[in-house]
Amino acid sequence: MQVQKLLKLLAYPATLSPADIPDLEALIQGYPYFYLAHALLAKAGYTKEQDTAKYVVQRAATYAIDRIQLRKWLENKLSLPPIVRNGNDKGMQQTAATANNYLEIIAKKSLKKSTNENSIKQFSVIDTILNKNLQFDPFVEVTPLKEEGCIDLCAQATTLDDRFATETLAKIMVQQKKYKRAIEIYNHLMAKHPEKKSYIEDIISSLKNDL
Template structure:
């Protein structure tokens, strides 16, 4: 891609199209930490409503020095603007009958699972939740060319100070559990905070992460906040419960 063409896309991201994807991908492969190129690639995937967008958003964030700039970009009107698609009916669609989709696939489509997540300027919490790693794996480290099994068999020799601390922990009386009837102020404040932060985007984030219980809870909170949409949220909850039972 020529320098002038690339600068024009940076100045007017709405001009970017599928035709630019291969060129921008090639730039990223050569310069993995080229932040503006990754941002433009995000725009292309967003326009396509590609299932790759959500994961690409995480990758782009990990290569971005200032995530607030990235957040401002993906919540801007320019980024959200999608060019009109030309309606084309292929010969295959005219001749071949449409394939019946399964019940689960229909539910996933209704829940918009796999569709690009769209954040607003007030949803930094939802954005940060999406960037969190779903799981953490411990790294098995070896030393002195020993295998992990050999390292496990070795029991470290405790010092006198460590032995004294161990005896103290064993002999010190344990603190009794608080009465269940007493509700702490901390839990109340946390619940209030969760109620304020609950949005439809956050519920979709939990769905993409397959945190179904959290998604259901988010929709329940939204149902109380927006009673005029309680019917829609109730349908979403039912669909999620079906996914839970068939996972």
């Protein structure tokens, strides 16, 4: 997808059409963590009832920094400040050129991160789970747990403390390629949350292939 086309869709999402969907999907394949592409694809399919539309919305919500703001944007309820134009065409052209340059820099950096073997593997795991029709409300905000003092997570321990056996910690272990430790945490989570057994087993199976 051309940078100018992408900028236009970001500025005027109402102009999205079915013809843009293949280009956005191709962009996501090249840059899996480019959140704006996920958001635009979700916007294109939000009003549809097909499973594919639900899937892209769920995936966008997975990567969203703020799911509430994403939902407002998808429903055209997000209030944005008005754009002030000074009538200086030359200045506007320079601003657009600068924005394009920044976008190209961001894209190149995203490509570096996206082609990282570990990043691609994590993206693949998320895609696999969503493709298995795992249903969840993409806009439910998770309430963070209150911290109970500063704990050294690097300390060696023979048993796994229930308070720290979280999926976030497991993902950190995966990023550090400590797959055995991650599997241990996921096994502990599966015992605590049997209703998530199928979901966690899929992740463990994927991690075992990397041992």
